Amino acid sequence: MIKFTYRYKIKPTKQLFKQFDQYLDICRSVYNYGHSERKAWLESRKSKIDRCSIVSEYIIAADAAFPSYKNQAKALTEAKKKFPHLKLVNAQCLQQVLKRLDKAWTDFFKVPERGFPRFRSKNRFRSFIFPQLGKNCLDIGRVKLPSIGWIGIRQSRDYPTGFTPKQFQIVRRATGYHLMIVFQSSEVVPEPIPGKISLGLDAGIKSFVATSFEELIKSPKFLRSKLRKLKLLQRRLKKKTKGSNNWLKLQNKIAKFNEKVANTRRDWLFKLAHYLCEQADNIFVEDINFKSWSRGLFALSSLDSGIGGFINEILPFVCWKRGRFYLKVDKNFTSQECSNCGQRTGKKTLNQRLHICQFCNHTESRDTNSAKIIMQRGQRAVGHTVQEKRDNAVLDGAFKHLNLVQVSAPWLSPMSDCRKKACRDGLTGA
């Protein structure tokens, strides 16, 4: 089964957006009420049955059942009689809200590090879902939402053929409302099998990625170059009264700015993924926990470039889409081994950018060396013999670069172009 998510911008009309705002408000109130119910139940069970809590708490009967999804969904149907405004929202949308709450709770008990679920403010509640759609709900330039009717969208790309729409999600962003459509096909696509040409990738600090074809691809640094403008805006925000009209306007401006940067970055990453996929049949990367990475020393540079999302989400998706084999290999000692003779050359400090082997005198950029090690490990993993020299080069002269020459690749198009093509690929997430 294949699933795609396509994103479209909804054509703004005052009345429609007002309706969406109302939807969000009602959904949020249901979420928060459900959360308070669960929380009260949990807290009433804190102290032993013959004691009282020092802090005041609701007293809930000992035999009262936990407000689970099932119980809450039942209560919701009852509540609609009492509070008719709940009927303004599609019934399935509200059920989805309760499901979302249920998921937040079960996730917390499974992985406590995620944090206890919290009440949602307007800023933390931005979307609602239509889980079931009517027949023929797609048309060129418009879609039909259950219980709302036809709405106009900006048809930035065609709907995929051979897929059925399964779910609509309306998301509020700084630039307005967006529609996410989940397309599904029951066809079974075989997983890509390893091919002939292999490419190893090493995520670097100085360069965004280094390839085993001796190419160092520069980090885009979108945010950093725009940081000055962002700082200026944030400084101005400080001077405004919190919650005032001007404060809100500026806040919105900052949000739009951030969204633009995110779109540009995403577009760049997708182009990079396609560019890499053009070069090889197998793509090997190292298995790094980027979350802990971005918290540490490399916080700004690694978050700015979005390397984690690239290696873990975008690249595997593009590889799958284009039938390339993708594999993560062991990350240990990639910077210490020599790609020429395979010996361990010992630890390198961070500012040591060159790999110089004391056994075979092989000299190479540190990142490219690691990329080659990753490629060799990947080849071993899929049962290929390791190629000593790169006899598999498919690159033309333009991409054969010497060590330590940083290149900016030709697909790096100017900003205006990036903006136009942003979010062209069907992958969810910001």
Ligand SMILES: [Zn+2]
């Ligand atoms: Zn060596």
